[in-house]
Amino acid sequence: xxxxxxxxxxxxxxxxxxxxxxxxxxxxxxxxxxxxxxxxxxxxxxxxxxxxxxxxxxxxxxxxxxxxxxxxxxxxxxxxxxxxxxxxxxxxxxxxxxxxxxxxxxxxxxxxxxxxxxxxxxxxxxxxxxxxxxxxxxxxxxxxxxxxxxxxxxxxxxxxxxxxxxxxxxxxxxxxxxxxxxxxxxxxxxxxxxxxxxxxxxxxxxxxxxxxxxxxxxxxxxxxxxxxxxxxxxxxxxxxxxxxxxxxxxxxxxxxxxxxxxxxxxxxxxxxxxxxxxxxxxxxxxxxxxxxxxxxxxxxxxxxxxxxxxx
Amino acid sequence: xxxxxxxxxxxxxxxxxxxxxxxxxxxxxxxxxxxxxxxxxxxxxxxxxxxxxxxxxxxxxxxxxxxxxxxxxxxxxxxxxxxxxxxxxxxxxxxxxxxxxxxxxxxxxxxxxxxxxxxxxxxxxxxxxxxxxxxxxxxxxxxxxxxxxxxxxxxxxxxxxxxxxxxxxxxxxxxxxxxxxxxxxxxxxxxxxxxxxxxxxxxxxxxxxxxxxxxxxxxxxxxxxxxxxxxxxxxxxxxxxxxxxxxxx
Numbered sequence: 001x002x003x004x005x006x007x008x009x010x011x012x013x014x015x016x017x018x019x020x021x022x023x024x025x026x027x028x029x030x031x032x033x034x035x036x037x038x039x040x041x042x043x044x045x046x047x048x049x050x051x052x053x054x055x056x057x058x059x060x061x062x063x064x065x066x067x068x069x070x071x072x073x074x075x076x077x078x079x080x081x082x083x084x085x086x087x088x089x090x091x092x093x094x095x096x097x098x099x100x101x102x103x104x105x106x107x108x109x110x111x112x113x114x115x116x117x118x119x120x121x122x123x124x125x126x127x128x129x130x131x132x133x134x135x136x137x138x139x140x141x142x143x144x145x146x147x148x149x150x151x152x153x154x155x156x157x158x159x160x161x162x163x164x165x166x167x168x169x170x171x172x173x174x175x176x177x178x179x180x181x182x183x184x185x186x187x188x189x190x191x192x193x194x195x196x197x198x199x200x201x202x203x204x205x206x207x208x209x210x211x212x213x214x215x216x217x218x219x220x221x222x223x224x225x226x227x228x229x230x231x232x233x234x235x236x237x238x239x240x241x242x243x244x245x246x247x248x249x250x251x252x253x254x255x256x257x258x259x260x261x262x263x264x265x266x267x268x269x270x271x272x273x274x275x276x277x278x279x280x281x282x283x284x285x286x287x288x289x290x291x292x293x294x295x296x297x298x299x300x301x302x303x304x305x306x307x308x309x310x311x
Numbered sequence: 312x313x314x315x316x317x318x319x320x321x322x323x324x325x326x327x328x329x330x331x332x333x334x335x336x337x338x339x340x341x342x343x344x345x346x347x348x349x350x351x352x353x354x355x356x357x358x359x360x361x362x363x364x365x366x367x368x369x370x371x372x373x374x375x376x377x378x379x380x381x382x383x384x385x386x387x388x389x390x391x392x393x394x395x396x397x398x399x400x401x402x403x404x405x406x407x408x409x410x411x412x413x414x415x416x417x418x419x420x421x422x423x424x425x426x427x428x429x430x431x432x433x434x435x436x437x438x439x440x441x442x443x444x445x446x447x448x449x450x451x452x453x454x455x456x457x458x459x460x461x462x463x464x465x466x467x468x469x470x471x472x473x474x475x476x477x478x479x480x481x482x483x484x485x486x487x488x489x490x491x492x493x494x495x496x497x498x499x500x501x502x503x504x505x506x507x508x509x510x511x512x513x514x515x516x517x518x519x520x521x522x523x524x525x526x527x528x529x530x531x532x533x534x535x536x537x538x539x540x541x542x543x544x545x546x547x548x549x550x551x552x553x554x555x556x557x558x559x560x
Binding site for chain 1: 374375376395396397400401405406408412414415416417421424425426428429473477
């Protein structure tokens with residue numbers, strides 16, 4: 001029983017991180033009908049930015065609350081800027097072109113980022129720059145046991161609680177933004193039909209740029225939570241985490257915000273149970289098997305509506 | 312170019328919209344080959360013509376959905392061609408597009424709210440919402456229902472009401488009768504007459520030439536991307552040529 005509880009906690013903790021990344025995929029898909037394959041790599045860049053900030057602050061400062069907040073804030077802002085640039089210069093010029101063009105561009109950006117960051121920029125003794133080797137991510141949250149049940153049967157770590165809190169907080173903010181603000185209203189209108197949205201006076205380009213910035217910032221936050229958990233950062237992490245989050249978004253029904261969160265939590269739990277009760281080498285196979293099973297029963301995902309392609 | 316036929320006398324009004332020698336192409340295909348038209352304050356101007364004559368393209372170019380290849384569009388004396396649609400809403404254009412373009416998953420109320428997206432005067436918006444409910448009582452009954460559950464006629468009413476929510480000085484309407492039963496179409500045209508009587512200027516694209524000409528103060532007949540005839544609605548209704556080509560006689 002204790003073991004089960006521990007797995008649930010670990011699964012939810014991983015799931016909320018996937019959820020933050022999955023929201024970015026699903027939001028961009030919502031407004032542009034584009035799978036932004038570079039999203040995971042934007043997250044990776046955010047982690048490196050956070051890494052650099054923590055590195056510059058030094059171990060003492062980075063583990064304080066203001067220090068950790070600064071790491072998050074700088075990384076999230078940097079990613080928002082990166083998301084803006086990618087949309088403005090890579091996707092916007094292709095918006096009226098066939099959708100495949102944007103998709104291939106997205107894959108190109110993904111490779112450019114993940115392999116660009118593997119180049120050995122690092123001058124010796126100056127490891128703030130990324131390189132092919134994984135770097136140890138600074139412990140911006142000093143690990144402490146938050147709650148111990150039984151005879152160390154269930155341990156909830158403080159970083160798990162914080163990570164859960166940050167993720168839920170960011171998701172709540174997003175929910176408020178999408179459903180209670182004018183920008184959110186515009187975003188929903190653009191996702192329904194961007195041409196009509198323009199006719200109502202909604203600045204479509206700005207809304208799309210804003211959506212990219214928002215999704216990228218959330219990804220940076222998620223990436224740092226992931227790096228804290230994993231204690232490391234490396235250039236290919238965006239591909240792994242990004243792919244899982246993408247799977248989560250598809251399970252939930254891509255384009256659907258609550259769907260992305262539910263899909264991510266299910267995926268996190270599913271992976272954790274596989275690792276806990278069988279062998280960790282089965283993890284990815286089961287995750288993708290789960291995706292296939294869901295799509296067989298509900299081709300548009302759990303919360304998606306099946307819409308035939310309009311001709 | 313064929314000689315332009317002009318029927319009837321146009322009442323003089325202060326100019327609101329002027330389109331000069333407008334050219335639009337889709338790739339290599341020219342949709343508009345130099346269309347010129349004008350619309351005065353408080354006027355209903357109709358564009359009629361067969362499918363593919365360029366009626367919708369004209370409307371889309373005016374509202375910034377299409378980028379003209381050549382020509383000028385002026386609204387209240389200001390050049391507006393090649394500006395994005397959302398900027399034109401702020402200048403007083405509202406376009407209820409072909410196929411209505413309502414948001415089916417949003418409620419009627421939310422659709423109307425989006426029509427007032429650029430406005431910040433809460434009291435004025437509430438007042439205009441009441442106005443549209445007086446104009447279209449059916450919408451009030453369905454205020455909190457998803458717009459996708461409305462009938463075709465109600466959706467068209469919503470599209471018109473939503474366009475009016477931006478308090479435009481010019482309303483562009485594309486095929487308000489499309490796919491509607493004759494009775495419903497009659498109702499909508501009766502309401503449009505009221506809207507115009509309230510001072511709204513309307514540029515109307517319509518397949519149903521009879522209804523359009525009956526409502527319009529002035530109308531242009533388009534054929535393969537060119538204006539071939541213009542005149543008062545009544546004069547065109549009486550023209551044998553028009554009766555033969557567009558009124559099925």
